[in-house]
Structure formats: C-alpha cells, structure tokens
Amino acid sequence: MSQPPDLDQAYALKTPDDNRKLYATWAQSYDEGFAARMAYRLPALVAGAYAGAGPVLDVGAGTGLLGQALAARGVGPIDGIDISPEMLAVARGKAVYRDLRLADVTQPLDLGQRYAGVVSSGTFTHGHVGPAAIAGLLDLALPRAQFVLSVNKGVFAAQGFDAALSALGGRIAGVHLHEEAIYGDAPDPAHRADRAIILTFRAV
Numbered sequence: 001m002s003q004p005p006d007l008d009q010a011y012a013l014k015t016p017d018d019n020r021k022l023y024a025t026w027a028q029s030y031d032e033g034f035a036a037r038m039a040y041r042l043p044a045l046v047a048g049a050y051a052g053a054g055p056v057l058d059v060g061a062g063t064g065l066l067g068q069a070l071a072a073r074g075v076g077p078i079d080g081i082d083i084s085p086e087m088l089a090v091a092r093g094k095a096v097y098r099d100l101r102l103a104d105v106t107q108p109l110d111l112g113q114r115y116a117g118v119v120s121s122g123t124f125t126h127g128h129v130g131p132a133a134i135a136g137l138l139d140l141a142l143p144r145a146q147f148v149l150s151v152n153k154g155v156f157a158a159q160g161f162d163a164a165l166s167a168l169g170g171r172i173a174g175v176h177l178h179e180e181a182i183y184g185d186a187p188d189p190a191h192r193a194d195r196a197i198i199l200t201f202r203a204v
C-alpha cells in the first residue's frame with residue numbers, strides 16, 4: 001500500500017486541483033496519522049480565539065477538526081466548505097456541521113446565507129489558499145462578523161497577507177495577530193518548529 005501524503009508534499013502543492021488530488025488520498029488517515037501524531041494545535045487554537053456566536057462558516061473544513069472544537073465550546077450552527085469531497089465525507093461522519101459543501105474558496109462563492117463568524121485552520125498555508133480569498137469571504141459575512149483565520153507564518157509576509165489586510169481598508173476593523181506553534185510534541189523534526197499567525201478581525 002502507498003504511504004499517506006506528508007506535510008512536504010502538502011506544502012509543495014500549486015493549484016486547487018493539486019489539493020483535490022492530494023486530500024483524496026489523505027482523508028482517511030488525516031486525523032490519526034497526521035493530526036494526532038503531530039499534536040496538531042490549530043483547530044483548538046482557532047476555536048479558542050473565536051468569541052462570537054453562530055452561524056459560523058469553516059473555510060477548508062477538511063475532516064472537521066475545527067467544527068468539532070467549536071461544537072465542544074457550544075458554538076453553532078456551523079457550516080463548512082472544502083475543495084475535497086473525501087475530506088468532507090469524513091467531516092460529515094462527525095455530525096457537528098449543519099451543512100457541508102464542496103467549494104473552491106479561490107472562486108466567487110454564493111452560499112445563500114451570510115455568517116456571524118468565519119473561521120479557518122490550516123488552510124491559509126504553503127501550497128493551499130492565499131490572501132486574495134479573504135475579500136470573497138468578507139462578501140459572505142454579516143456586518144460585525146468575527147473572523148479567526150490561522151495563517152502559516154512562512155507565507156504571511158511572503159504571500160502578502162499584511163498588504164492584503166491593508167488593502168481591505170475600511171472593510172475590516174480590529175485586526176489582531178498573535179503567533180503560535182502549529183504542532184505540540186511532534187515526532188517530525190522538519191516541522192516541529194513550524195508556527196502560525198492567528199489572525200482575528202471584524203467585518204465592518
């Protein structure tokens with residue numbers, strides 16, 4: 001049997017289609033073989049930083065780890081979008097989402113509803129989704145909606161997240177950044193020290 005993908009392969013992706021293909025082969029082993037093994041912290045950190053109510057949109061919901069962490073804190077209803085049907089199938093099995101939809105966040109989205117909160121863990125990173133998607137997510141947000149997005153520190157400046165936030169100018173307020181370790185006591189020495197920015201702001 002072939003090995004499940006690893007972080008280096010995930011970080012080297014280039015297109016949404018690359019993501020679709022990689023996560024098709026990762027979905028079944030992701031929770032145990034990656035998240036538990038690496039003591040992956042971002043879903044809990046993003047859920048812990050979310051201080052709003054529902055409805056909440058989880059962007060790049062994957063297997064539903066962030067939805068589980070939000071639900072455990074009493075936040076809901078939670079909807080999720082992801083580009084990978086296989087990842088969403090695992091999330092669906094956890095029964096914490098009201099609605100899960102296949103969608104590419106780099107394309108214009110109309111989900112037929114607006115959200116009081118927009119959250120994301122692990123999706124704004126190398127080879128995945130860049131800062132251009134944030135403007136589209138603002139179109140899905142209610143006035144004063146709270147955003148909590150993890151952004152891999154290695155792409156924050158390199159992909160221009162700071163410039164993109166400045167360009168959003170009057171559409172967002174209360175921007176706050178803090179830095180966290182992505183993994184706990186991870187066995188993978190190449191990524192043990194990886195860090196993320198937990199980015200929070202409000203839609204105006």
Ligand SMILES: C[S@@+](CC[C@H](N)C(=O)[O-])C[C@H]1O[C@@H](n2cnc3c(N)ncnc32)[C@H](O)[C@@H]1O
Binds near residue numbers: 023082122
């Ligand atoms: C590292 S996983 C994170 C999943 C989950 N949020 C977590 O923290 O475990 C990244 C997710 O982003 C999704 N993704 C990648 N590109 C995407 C895109 N353009 N639109 C929507 N989802 C995307 C992948 O399918 C994958 O499920």
